[in-house]
Amino acid sequence: MARLTVNGTEHDLDLAPDVPLLWALRDTLGLTGTKYGCGLSQCGACTVHVDGQAVRACQTYVGDVTDTEITTIEGLSGPVADAVLKAWEDLSVSQCGYCQPGQIMEAVALLAGTPEPDDEAINAAMNGNLCRCGTYGRIRAAIHAAAEALKQTERG
Known part of the structure; x- marks a missing residue:
């Protein structure tokens, strides 16, 4: 049990x-x-x-x-999750969508611990999350957009 x-x-x-x-x-x-x-x-x-x-x-x-x-x-819920999900939608990250739950979970964990990641930090965190459709550029852009949205929210 x-x-x-x-x-x-x-x-x-x-x-x-x-x-x-x-x-x-x-x-x-x-x-x-x-x-x-x-x-x-x-x-x-x-x-x-x-x-x-x-x-x-x-x-x-x-x-x-x-x-x-x-x-x-x-x-998945909360401000970081909301920002990531909105960025994913706004930037049309998903293509076939199969890998996206894992990509999103990894992105949320990254931003929860590193609120303003650079490309190197994003690449390191997302390494090992494979996308057969090759949407890596949109994934990186969405993580940056979510980080920026979170920063704007903190500023009020």
Whole structure:
């Protein structure tokens, strides 16, 4: 039995501790916004937040996250998330959209910790989040736009 707190709700799940978090989220809880990509923690499609940090759900095990706060794309909220989502929409970042939940989760984690990232910081944080459509330029521009929007909001 595993007790997971996902998007603010506690769940008691009859799962072995070595079950990947990705399968608990998708198959047991029905939260399909977190995508399966490679299963090897190499593509970023399965990125979620665990205690605010971006992690790959395919290589994170249920037994390792029982006393944590897990956030999926479905539960993402707050000023940073709102700024990122608006920038994504304004700049038409998504093409096929498959990788976008993972990209967005990684971008929110980046901006939460580094409010004004330069291109080097963005590239470092987003490295390993693959986009088969190649929208990397729009992703970087959207992160800059979200950072600027957050800065403008702080100024009032």
